[in-house]
Amino acid sequence: MFDFEIPNYKVLEIDKLVFDYNGTLACDGIPVSGVKEKLDKLAIDFEIYVLTAxxxxxxxxxxxxxxxxxxxxxxxxxTKFKENFIQDLNKDSVIAVGNGNNDTLMLARASLGILILGLEGAATESLLKSDLIVRNINDVLDILLNPKRLVASLRK
Structure with missing residues (x-):
């Protein structure tokens, strides 16, 4: 869990991470190199959910x-399933990560929505609903392992 304030943006009290799978954690159904190890490190402090069709x-x-x-x-x-899932988890305690059109409402509903560009690109609507855009999944996982980086990116 992490609990801190991003100056002039919001206070985060996060204990859950929700990831889309294909296009986010994986490409063509295979996890991107380094993802599994970093997820296990994050699982020490967070409940982690992977949502996928x-x-x-x-x-x-x-x-x-x-x-x-x-x-x-x-x-x-x-799209609606993912949004409802975030809501049911207590949206204020969730960071959601995705890239596709079906991630749009999930990214908008979570306390913090992170969009990755990744190998498949990203849907424009999801980009517009996210709080932060990151190049690839390993960069996102590194940010979550070092959350003060969020302060540097998001403070106003």
Missing amino acids: DTFGTVKKELKDVDVEIVIVDKKNG
Whole structure:
């Protein structure tokens, strides 16, 4: 958990991290190098959820040894499913990370929404609803492991 103020922006009291899988943690169903190890480090201090429609059918195999909870989303309305999931977790205690159109409401609803550009790019609508844009997932995970970096980026 971390608890601190970003001057003139907001106070964060975060104990949950929610990630989209494909396009965010993984490319073509395979986790980006370094992701699993960093998720395990973050799991010491946070509850971690991975939300996915599991397009490639690999998430359970690929993350079987990682300390995360995998949640398969409704393939017909993943956008609303993800938003409701954030709301049910207590949105004020959540950082959400994604890149796709179906992440738009999740990023907007979370206390802090982080969009990654990643290997698949990012949906414009999700970009506009996020608080922070980062180049790739490992940069996001490094920021979460060193959260004072959020202060440097987001203070006003």
